[in-house]
Amino acid sequence: MKFMRSTSLKRLFSIKRRRFDEEMAVMGRCDSSKVSDFQDFFQKPTWKCFSFDEIFEATDGFIAENVVGRGGYAEVYRGKLRTGEAIAVKRLTKACADDERKEKEFLTEIGTMGHVCHPNVSSLLGCCLDNGLYLIFQFSVRGSVASVLHDDKLPPIDWKTRYKIAVGTAKGLHYLHKGCQRRIIHRDIKAPNILLTDDFEPQISDFGLAKWLPSQWTHHSIVPIEGTFGYLAPEYFMHGIVDEKTDVFAFGVFVLEIISGRKPVYETHQCLHSWARPLLNQGDLDKLIDPKLADKFDAVQMRNLAFAASLCIRVSAAWRPTMSEVLEVIFGDCVDEERWKMPEEEEDGRGEFWGFEDLESECDSSIFTELSE
Numbered sequence: 001m002k003f004m005r006s007t008s009l010k011r012l013f014s015i016k017r018r019r020f021d022e023e024m025a026v027m028g029r030c031d032s033s034k035v036s037d038f039q040d041f042f043q044k045p046t047w048k049c050f051s052f053d054e055i056f057e058a059t060d061g062f063i064a065e066n067v068v069g070r071g072g073y074a075e076v077y078r079g080k081l082r083t084g085e086a087i088a089v090k091r092l093t094k095a096c097a098d099d100e101r102k103e104k105e106f107l108t109e110i111g112t113m114g115h116v117c118h119p120n121v122s123s124l125l126g127c128c129l130d131n132g133l134y135l136i137f138q139f140s141v142r143g144s145v146a147s148v149l150h151d152d153k154l155p156p157i158d159w160k161t162r163y164k165i166a167v168g169t170a171k172g173l174h175y176l177h178k179g180c181q182r183r184i185i186h187r188d189i190k191a192p193n194i195l196l197t198d199d200f201e202p203q204i205s206d207f208g209l210a211k212w213l214p215s216q217w218t219h220h221s222i223v224p225i226e227g228t229f230g231y232l233a234p235e236y237f238m239h240g241i242v243d244e245k246t247d248v249f250a251f252g253v254f255v256l257e258i259i260s261g262r263k264p265v266y267e268t269h270q271c272l273h274s275w276a277r278p279l280l281n282q283g284d285l286d287k288l289i290d291p292k293l294a295d296k297f298d299a300v301q302m303r304n305l306a307f308a309a310s311l312c313i314r315v316s317a318a319w320r321p322t323m324s325e326v327l328e329v330i331f332g333d334c335v336d337e338e339r340w341k342m343p344e345e346e347e348d349g350r351g352e353f354w355g356f357e358d359l360e361s362e363c364d365s366s367i368f369t370e371l372s373e
Helices: 002-013 052-058 100-113 145-149 159-179 234-239 244-260 272-282 299-312 323-331 356-361
Strands: 067-070 074-080 086-092 124-128 134-138 183-185 194-196 202-204 211-213
Touching: 052 074, 052 086, 052 124, 052 134, 086 100, 100 124, 100 134, 145 194, 145 244, 159 183, 159 194, 159 202, 159 244, 159 299, 159 323, 183 244, 234 244, 244 272, 244 299, 244 323, 272 299, 299 323
Parallel strands: none
Antiparallel strands: 067 074, 074 086, 086 134, 124 134, 183 211, 194 202
């Protein structure tokens, strides 16, 4: 594995950045003034290899009190460098340290995050390869969207902030799909993986399940199926098919979560999208909107976000929008709903065939390994 690690890193550091085209043709009919923060050029990120002593000191020896998160194969610690900069250190757990597949996935995450640069994607400061594998990020003071949205001890998030989070996440996801040198499918878009800066700017994080998608490929076919219940697109859950529309579906659930304030899966095992779909189809937004918002929201923004979510969670991937089209809908002054009307035979499809109950009764649970919490 040491040879694999050395070879992988030599390849990683030899990758050269290429300049992107000046125009973002994929933005289609979007108002350029509203999406001006999209970067036309890909800036080479600056990151370094940290020594083990640096991160050991920063995290106070990786004490348990500094643990801020745990995933399927890694744990995250808060820390502070000598410069005073707050950092988050993601460490491959000891249980996975001798797992060649997990080490390969960890190195893949370095390769993915080390070559993306966007305000709405978490920044990689560097890595450490001594005494284990470590990724070092900027620390998100406010935590994740999930922790802020669902913590009853915190005040409710106002609409302006919720809208900012939804829009910023959409821009970050659009960048991963269209703005990168190679298409990146995140595969685990969810509220816990959207971190917040001090001013509530969202940043997509945790690329442990991310996949590069070559331009000549339409999709990946993946086994085992990994992800999070409630966010899984039906074609991925049932057939292991992964492409941009997999992320689009998860984004739709994420938007519903922001609008409704509800978690993606209830204690009764009902999925949020299953509960919300009939309300969206009937245009009954009053029952969808988080009561904590009262009437303090922008009606046009709410309508556009809700409509975008309704398109994203469609069972048929072919009838879901791309993230470029999602942004068009979000920013649209007058959304053309007729353009998105599906044929009756599509609408009559088995829209609820993959509820939480199906996860237990219709599929071999052995293929669902290391599902994120």
